[in-house]
Amino acid sequence: MIRQISVFVENQPGSMMNVTSVLTEAGVNIRAISTFDTPEFGIMRLVVDDPVCAKSSLTEKGFVTRVSDVTGVELKDEQGNLNQMLKILADGKINIDYIYSFVIREGKAPVMVFHTDDFEQAEKVLEAAGVKIMEEEEL
Amino acid sequence: MAGVALENWVERIRDPKIECMSRDEMADLQNRRLTEVVKKVYENVDFYRKKMQQRGVEPGDIKSIEDIEKLPFTTKEDLKNNYPFGLLAIPMKDVVRVQGTSGTTGKLTIAPYSQKDVEVWGECVARGLAMAGLTDEDIIHVCYGYGLFTGGLGLDYGAKALGATAIPMSAGNTKRQMMVMEDLGATAFACTPSYALYLAESIQEAGLVDHMKLKAGIHGAEPWTEEMRKKIESILHINCFDIYGLCEITGPGVAQDCIHKAGLHVHADYFYPEVLNPSTHEKCEDGETGELVFTTLAKEAMPLIRYRTKDLTSIDHSPCECGRTLPRISKFTGRTDDMKVIRGVNVFPTQVETALLSMGGVIAPHYMMIVDREDNMDVLTVMVEVDERVFSDEIRKLDALRSRIAATLRQALGVSVRVKLVEPKSIQRSEGKAVRVVDNRNL
Numbered sequence: 374m375i376r377q378i379s380v381f382v383e384n385q386p387g388s389m390m391n392v393t394s395v396l397t398e399a400g401v402n403i404r405a406i407s408t409f410d411t412p413e414f415g416i417m418r419l420v421v422d423d424p425v426c427a428k429s430s431l432t433e434k435g436f437v438t439r440v441s442d443v444t445g446v447e448l449k450d451e452q453g454n455l456n457q458m459l460k461i462l463a464d465g466k467i468n469i470d471y472i473y474s475f476v477i478r479e480g481k482a483p484v485m486v487f488h489t490d491d492f493e494q495a496e497k498v499l500e501a502a503g504v505k506i507m508e509e510e511e512l
Numbered sequence: 513m514a515g516v517a518l519e520n521w522v523e524r525i526r527d528p529k530i531e532c533m534s535r536d537e538m539a540d541l542q543n544r545r546l547t548e549v550v551k552k553v554y555e556n557v558d559f560y561r562k563k564m565q566q567r568g569v570e571p572g573d574i575k576s577i578e579d580i581e582k583l584p585f586t587t588k589e590d591l592k593n594n595y596p597f598g599l600l601a602i603p604m605k606d607v608v609r610v611q612g613t614s615g616t617t618g619k620l621t622i623a624p625y626s627q628k629d630v631e632v633w634g635e636c637v638a639r640g641l642a643m644a645g646l647t648d649e650d651i652i653h654v655c656y657g658y659g660l661f662t663g664g665l666g667l668d669y670g671a672k673a674l675g676a677t678a679i680p681m682s683a684g685n686t687k688r689q690m691m692v693m694e695d696l697g698a699t700a701f702a703c704t705p706s707y708a709l710y711l712a713e714s715i716q717e718a719g720l721v722d723h724m725k726l727k728a729g730i731h732g733a734e735p736w737t738e739e740m741r742k743k744i745e746s747i748l749h750i751n752c753f754d755i756y757g758l759c760e761i762t763g764p765g766v767a768q769d770c771i772h773k774a775g776l777h778v779h780a781d782y783f784y785p786e787v788l789n790p791s792t793h794e795k796c797e798d799g800e801t802g803e804l805v806f807t808t809l810a811k812e813a814m815p816l817i818r819y820r821t822k823d824l825t826s827i828d829h830s831p832c833e834c835g836r837t838l839p840r841i842s843k844f845t846g847r848t849d850d851m852k853v854i855r856g857v858n859v860f861p862t863q864v865e866t867a868l869l870s871m872g873g874v875i876a877p878h879y880m881m882i883v884d885r886e887d888n889m890d891v892l893t894v895m896v897e898v899d900e901r902v903f904s905d906e907i908r909k910l911d912a913l914r915s916r917i918a919a920t921l922r923q924a925l926g927v928s929v930r931v932k933l934v935e936p937k938s939i940q941r942s943e944g945k946a947v948r949v950v951d952n953r954n955l
Binding site: 439 | 898899900903904905906907910911932933934935936937938
């Protein structure tokens with residue numbers, strides 16, 4: 374299980390950059406990022422190497438954040454592997470709220486990040502199928 | 513640090529002879545003073561003489577306070593037309609100071625004072641400070657602006673009359689405000705309610721609530737709601753009092769509420785209040801809402817006769833539990849001129865605030881109303897700040913929140929509202945009068 378930080382941003386020029394510049398200043402490394410938008414506001418979701426530091430520096434700068442648990446799964450960079458992981462979850466009747474992927478990591482396998490209401494069951498079925506689940510210290 | 517609960521409250525009345533006077537005695541005093549002031553303006557101010565002559569009224573026709581209805585009104589427009597010193601009733605050399613406020617057309621609305629006017633002003637504010645439980649032992653941190661604006665100096669004169677210690681901080685620089693408040697051990701502070709809330713939140717965020725010795729807050733110069741008062745009181749553990757005044761009449765200290773929070777006691781020995789139906793100008797019954805109209809009964813420099821304040825309120829002449837017999841005006845429901853008519857519906861910013869606060873602390877009461885006209889249709893957008901308590905990682909939950917706020921506002925205002933969620937602290941906190949409404953319609 375890894376932790377994800379969500380940040381409320383207004384949908385206007387520079388608002389995402391405001392978040393990344395706070396993280397840059399705090400020396401936090403972004404591992405994965407995805408955004409959701411509506412015409413007026415959006416949510417930035419981030420996996421970083423130091424979630425505690427990231428949250429405190431963002432809060433200090435007046436951002437509204439929320440830390441939640443997500444699952445990170447390491448995949449081999451081969452055709453059909455994402456499909457296979459999703460099949461495992463589907464067979465286990467796990468509903469995925471959203472999914473996004475890590476930025477390319479030199480020499481390392483790709484990682485998919487997803488959110489579900491049923492983490493325990495998700496991790497159980499993935500482990501049973503021999504899929505590697507990321508832990509925070511590996512970020 | 514804690515505010516005093518009602519059961520342990522010791523009521524302090526600065527001038528019981530006046531403040532607890534019987535209605536007959538007060539009427540006698542008012543009769544005398546009104547007769548004098550009318551005679552004075554008739555003799556010394558062309559504007560009043562002409563206006564009274566137009567109405568066929570002479571000073572001799574004004575024998576008692578009831579006769580006030582015979583006198584013509586004075587409006588802000590009249591002040592503008594006689595800017596700057598056209599309404600002066602004393603020689604300029606006897607004017608010891610001038611205060612002012614922004615007028616509607618860029619020019620100032622000014623208020624000149626004689627030495628005695630300044631003393632009366634301080635006395636009235638001091639009555640209010642006593643009403644708030646303060647004595648000559650208190651340290652009053654004044655973070656109203658000092659300058660032409662009457663807030664800073666008004667509270668300063670009040671503290672001086674009371675013999676309390678005034679800390680003339682003026683507005684701005686919240687960190688420094690907190691430091692001085694803590695270091696000098698302020699027991700009360702005075703500023704606009706919106707800044708009071710901002711300051712309270714800042715004190716709370718800095719973990720300094722327990723370091724403060726505050727017991728009372730004196731707030732006015734803009735309308736605020738009971739909910740806002742409770743919020744400031746509960747964050748700082750103090751009692752907050754609503755002070756009212758307007759520069760033209762004297763500045764803060766025209767009226768203030770007591771611990772019973774049952775309306776603002778008007779110092780009716782100096783400022784005679786009438787509440788009138790804004791269109792028919794007929795006198796409202798006690799409890800009925802209308803426009804507040806003041807006559808200054810003892811002002812020397814620029815007495816105002818039946819000055820229309822555009823503030824909407826109601827009046828209650830019954831004696832208060834605190835022992836005062838001074839008439840009470842209700843907390844303001846708004847001004848006749850900050851009311852917005854949106855698709856034919858009257859909307860007051862205070863309604864938005866009350867509605868947001870009624871959502872049980874879900875939403876911080878920092879908001880901004882923006883009125884636009886799109887395709888000949890009025891559109892009201894209310895910007896609301898999202899904070900930690902309501903932020904969800906999921907768009908659908910935020911959208912649900914937005915719909916809930918929109919529904920609450922629609923119900924409260926009777927007009928549909930677009931709600932825009934914005935980042936925390938992105939709505940400007942005011943250190944003076946909060947701007948709550950932007951009207952882009954060019955009406």
